[in-house]
Amino acid sequence: MPPRTRSTTTTAPAGRRPKVAGLRAPGRRGVTGGSPTPADAEVREDQDTADAPEVTEAPAAPAAAAPEASRTSDAPTGAAEDDGAATDSPEPPDSADGDAPVEGPAGTADATEAPAARPTPKARRTGRTMTPSAPAPEPVTRRGGTALLERPAPARATRDRSEPARESRVARIAAAVTRPVAKLGANPRRLITVLVVVLVLSLGLGTWAFLAARSDRADGTSYGNEAVVNVGGTAEVVGQTRQAMEQILSYDFTKLDDSVNAAKSQATGSFASEYLSVFEQTIRQPATDQKLRQTATVLNIGVQQLSSDHATLMALVQFTAERTTNGQTTNAPGLLTVQVVKEDGRWKISELKPV
């Protein structure tokens, strides 16, 4: 029903008049019957704004006036009787009695002449009995007639006035919601501006939230640290770090290359290269000569920090060195802070130092 809504806006000032007219309606009803002209004139004025040409038509005027008069008086009357007049569809009886019949004869009256002015009320009366069939033809005739413009206006006015109930409240809320949207729709440039602003805001806020979440998770804040909280991840990093430490820090003079290989596969970066060079320079020869065996056992290990690809652990390691030539053993505990990074799907030691 877009035309109607539009018409309401245009007839907004006109709409006010019928409201007043509506108040006068009872009196006018009588008037209308006698002399349609005054009512006519009033209505006309309203219409003028909307449909100038028709009004100027002098001969047509009375003819048109007749039905119109009936219609206008109608609407308010209907309103006075029952505000439903305007609502058409929800309350067919009223609107029917008010309009439908009128329109029918009015349409013809239109064609005929002034006398129609008098039949109208009659028609109206008869119309009441015709109730059921009324709603259907209504819109058609209305659309065709000039009445279209003034119709909704009084209708609304009456509705607002006499129906303070839900409907008007709902309507008001609906209007409050739809009006800005409708306004925007009417102004494409503003609509585009608003959409662009919304778009930019969405992208901006979205990006910010995403990046904030990413960096939070990466490290720093407590919830970026998955240590212990992520049970599976914690178990994995603990298990692999424990294994790496024990294999790298243990050595046996009969298979020194095992330790070298362990360091190569389970350590990384500068720690790996440093450890390997230290191993070759200070361990390999003495270990071979003295038939040394060292066993590193991780007694206890805890994760301090854990993210997807980096973790910090604290490990208590028991070093047991055994000189196999004389069976002499020495124990030395060590508390170490271990940095591990995930490379190729495995946690590798990247740094090892005493706490």
Add this chain to the structure above:
Amino acid sequence: MLAFAAAVAAGVYWWIGSHGPAANQAHDRDVAVDAAEQIVVNINTVRPQTVDADLQAAQTSLTDPMLSEYQKVRQQFADSLKKAQASVVATPAGASLTAFDDDRGTASALVAINVTASSANQQPSQKQQLFQVDMQRTPDGWKASKASPTAGQS
């Protein structure tokens, strides 16, 4: 619309990250780690001027069964400390949880401390000590039910 949906999704992502259950657990874990460190410091710190207060601080860090054991020896402990004019000051060196059950309110931690000890007839010496602590969450926060020194480096 798509941008709006993306923004909402990112917002949810961020919100879950910073306010979700995992974040709460992470927060509880941090509280537990800090508590473990504080507990070990408390039970390893005694200054001659504040012996009673320090021992009281140590006691409030404990819960049973360690609490009752501690109460049994506390007086004797205090007397010997006063007599020796012993000073033991611990500072945290590192801590990490080795077990954590947020729901049951239990946690175990490995805590390293640097201890500076001295007494009337002993020069100040520094050493590192390591404690394994079992904790329980009480209405007053985390408390140690067991704390045992393990061999540390000197």
